[in-house]
Amino acid sequence: MRLALSAILLLASTSAAAQTAPQISVDTLKQVTERLSSDEFEGRAPATAGEEKTLAYLVERFQKAGLKPGNKGSWFQDVPLVEITSQNVTPLSFTGGKTPVSLDYRKDVVIATYQVTPKTVVKDSDVVFVGYGINAPERGWNDYAGVDVKGKTVVILVNDPDWQTQELKGEFGGRAMTYYGRWTYKYEEAARQGAAAAIIVHDTEPAAYGWGVVQSSWTGPQLEQDTPGDHMDQSKAIGWIQQDAAKALFASAGKDYAALLEAAKHKGFKAVPLGVKAQVSFDNTIRRQASKNVVGILPGSERPDEYVLYSAHWDHLGRCDAVNGDDICNGALDNASGTASLIALAEAHAKVGPAKRSLVFLAVTAEESGLLGSKFYAENPVFPLARTVGGVNMDGVNNVGRAKDFVLVGVGKSELEDLVKPFVAAQDRVIVPEPTPERGYYYRSDHFSFAKLGVPMLYGESGEDLRVGGKEAGKKAADDYTEHRYHKPQDQYDPSWNWDGALEDLRIFYGLGRQLAEGTTWPNWYPTAEFRAIRDKSRAGK
Numbered sequence: 001m002r003l004a005l006s007a008i009l010l011l012a013s014t015s016a017a018a019q020t021a022p023q024i025s026v027d028t029l030k031q032v033t034e035r036l037s038s039d040e041f042e043g044r045a046p047a048t049a050g051e052e053k054t055l056a057y058l059v060e061r062f063q064k065a066g067l068k069p070g071n072k073g074s075w076f077q078d079v080p081l082v083e084i085t086s087q088n089v090t091p092l093s094f095t096g097g098k099t100p101v102s103l104d105y106r107k108d109v110v111i112a113t114y115q116v117t118p119k120t121v122v123k124d125s126d127v128v129f130v131g132y133g134i135n136a137p138e139r140g141w142n143d144y145a146g147v148d149v150k151g152k153t154v155v156i157l158v159n160d161p162d163w164q165t166q167e168l169k170g171e172f173g174g175r176a177m178t179y180y181g182r183w184t185y186k187y188e189e190a191a192r193q194g195a196a197a198a199i200i201v202h203d204t205e206p207a208a209y210g211w212g213v214v215q216s217s218w219t220g221p222q223l224e225q226d227t228p229g230d231h232m233d234q235s236k237a238i239g240w241i242q243q244d245a246a247k248a249l250f251a252s253a254g255k256d257y258a259a260l261l262e263a264a265k266h267k268g269f270k271a272v273p274l275g276v277k278a279q280v281s282f283d284n285t286i287r288r289q290a291s292k293n294v295v296g297i298l299p300g301s302e303r304p305d306e307y308v309l310y311s312a313h314w315d316h317l318g319r320c321d322a323v324n325g326d327d328i329c330n331g332a333l334d335n336a337s338g339t340a341s342l343i344a345l346a347e348a349h350a351k352v353g354p355a356k357r358s359l360v361f362l363a364v365t366a367e368e369s370g371l372l373g374s375k376f377y378a379e380n381p382v383f384p385l386a387r388t389v390g391g392v393n394m395d396g397v398n399n400v401g402r403a404k405d406f407v408l409v410g411v412g413k414s415e416l417e418d419l420v421k422p423f424v425a426a427q428d429r430v431i432v433p434e435p436t437p438e439r440g441y442y443y444r445s446d447h448f449s450f451a452k453l454g455v456p457m458l459y460g461e462s463g464e465d466l467r468v469g470g471k472e473a474g475k476k477a478a479d480d481y482t483e484h485r486y487h488k489p490q491d492q493y494d495p496s497w498n499w500d501g502a503l504e505d506l507r508i509f510y511g512l513g514r515q516l517a518e519g520t521t522w523p524n525w526y527p528t529a530e531f532r533a534i535r536d537k538s539r540a541g542k
Contacts, residue, residue, distance in 0.1 A: 022348050024506050026499050029397075032061060032340035034493045036314070037332035044331060045318025046223055046291035046365045046373075047083055054314055055292055058363055061343045062296040066350030067361060070295030071382045077293040079365055079376045080226040082116055082286065089282040092199075092241070094127065096276040097252030103245050106321075109199075110218035111239030111280060114187075116230035121281045122197045122237050125153040127274045129255070131264030132157045133198075134180045135189055139171060140267065147271040150194035153278040155246065156186045159206035161265045163438050171267060177440030181206075184370060184443075187238045197237040197278060201246040208439035213487045214240050216320040216329060223369035225376060226288055237280060252276065291315075291365040293373050295382055298349055300358040300517070307383045308517040309360045309391030309457070310345055310509070311374065311446050312338035313367030317487060326489040333481065333491055338394040339363055341506055348510055355517030357389065367395075367446055374446035378453045386538045389516050390416055390456040390523050392509045393447035398462035398501030399494075400477045405432040405463030406508070410442030413531070414456040415523040416512070423511040427504055432463050435475070454535035456523050458512065462501045 035041075035057060042050035059075045069075045089105040103109040113120045131143040133156035141161075160181040162170035172178045179185050183200055190198035204210050218240065224231060241249075250257040253274035263269055294314065300306065316331025330336075346361045360383060364373030378385065406424045408417055408431055417431075424431055434441070442448065447457035464474030485491040516523075522539065525532040 022351050024344050024348050024503055024510065026503060028344040028347060029337070029340045029499055029502060032343055033332060033336045036336035036339060037330040037491075037493045039328055039330070043318035043320065043329045044314060044316045045221070046315050046369070047081060047287070047289040048318055050318060051291060051315075051365070055294060058294045058314060058339070062294065062346065062361065065296075065343055065346040067296030067298055067346050070297040070360060075294055075296065077295055077377060077382055078290040079293055079373050080288070081223050081291050081366060081372065082226040082288050083221045083223055084113065084116065085221045085285040086112055086120075086282045087285060090280055092239070092278065092280040094249055094252065094276045094278055097249075097274075098254060099252050101245070101249050101252050103241060106215055106219060108245045109239055109241045110214055111237055111282070112218060112222050113237055113284065114224055114231040114234035115236060116224075116286055117232075118284055118286065119281070120236055120284060122153065123279050123281075125151065125196050125278045127153045127155060127253075127276050127278050128271050129250075129260060129274055130154045130156055130271045131269045132159070132161050132180070133186045133189055134161070135193075136180055141171065143264070143269060143271060144189075144193050145270070147273075149190075149271075151196045153197040153199065154190050154193070154195045155249070155274070156190070156198060156200045157206075157261065157264060158183060158186070158200050158203060159438065159440075163206050168437065176434070176437035177443070179443050182440055182443045187235065191234045195235050197280070198235045199238075200240045201243055202240045203243050206438065208436070209482065209486060211242060216317060216487050217368070219321060220319065223366050223372060225372050249276070250274070291373065293365055293377055294363040296346060296361040298346070298354055298359040298361075300356055301354040302356040304358050305387055306357040307360050307388045308355075308357055308513050309362060309388055309450070309455070310342055310394070310513060311362045311364060311391065311450075311457075312342040312394045313365070313373065313446055314339045314363045315365050315368055315373070317368055320489065323489045329487065329489055330492050332493040333396045333399060334486065335367070335395050336493070337397045337399065337502070341394045341397050341502070345506060345510055345513070349514065352514070355514060357517040358383075359513065359517050360391075364446055371446055371449050374449035378449040378455075385450070385453055385455050386541065388455050390414070390458070391450075391516075392458045392513060393445055394509070395445040395459075396461070398505055399497040399499065400466065400474070400501065401498040402467040402501045402504055403429070403462035403474065404465040404467060405430050406505070407432055407434055407461050407463045409434055409459040409461065412526065413451075413529045414458075414525045416456050416458040419515065419523060420458060420460065420508060420512050423508045427508070429504075432465075435464055451531050454531055454538045456525060456535070460505070460508070462505055
């Protein structure tokens, strides 16, 4: 049986408080979302005036909700960040082929660096196509086998080799993206291999977003965790190129782009030197400044040293590439709405009163820069991870109406999935697989930082089968948001949003969190989950 007997018994005796959520304030959802996503907050970029306003407002709302400061009497946890702003970027050029290829910054290529250095120069660097750039010994897959890329520029495809498979079967799970498919992994592996530069080919479907999202996310100030060594073990330059630019590069090198894409899908693929050299340079303005996570707590009445966690990221992109004269990426859905939900849940729990375990409400910074705030917390926890029971992460909520279904993102991983089922069923809803598992959402939000270090976290949301309009209306709304608003200035608060679906989801999150906080169970990962071993080790040494 997947679920421990204690958890099953707990389900049978779930308290009335866990079964029925108190009134969750739609006014709070509206007020906080509208305020945080207003132009006054300038897009909530970390280490800006927008952060200062955000922190002050969150503390005000946390206090009003009835929470206590969570970090030894402070509301804040400092997160050391370094901001790198690239300037004077030369075209990324390739020479030695049939014709020179020169790619313009922003239009054809975005490029940056993890290295904390005032000048980045890649010169006469041999270019190698490494397929999907994956080294996965447990799967018998190594795109770097037999090739030395030290000091070279690697060109990489996004997602997994089997992303076009419609079923969830294949070398890398078929349609469902693994961490090997995420762009973050691609750069990590390229650095381990010693590459001087790592360039990912942008393709909208496997990337899960258009070029406009890449432009807005990768231009302007870029944040990294500030650590000893200044990230000099990373590649000098990292970036993306448009697919048409990649085709031009391969044509110049005398290579068949389509044929190499097909070859890269299959085990045994051998990296292909393109016979051209890359060069690019840019200056970097460096600024070190701590950002902050906001930590509130509702202390437990009987076991205050055991913790149930709710998390959401408060940050967004700040100033970004202008669209029709608007250069503020307000981030209303992403993630002012999730932060508003964090506050609304805090209010609800506080009204009922303390649970037996402590409830922690964590608003983290720098999610948009690579989950940096949650990563720092997980690596430097205010409350020990071995004493953290589990929890719920929220990254955007349903603003289009009630749904018949509920999606578990990254399904098949933890016993929290069993515990949440009764709360979903109580709303006459069904749990369904992710409609777009190829987009890798499991690896794109803050729950992943905790999962990597063993803490079970639920990441769920309304599905696309709406009560009004069905699947067609739900998919249309989701696609419209991804295409027209996601990571763009158009992600703005709209008074006409329908919050009914969000309220249903929050009642589920309330019920699960309250049940965990009133109970004694310690949900674990399923035996097949990649995070099970680290959780077992953590709990054994508590």
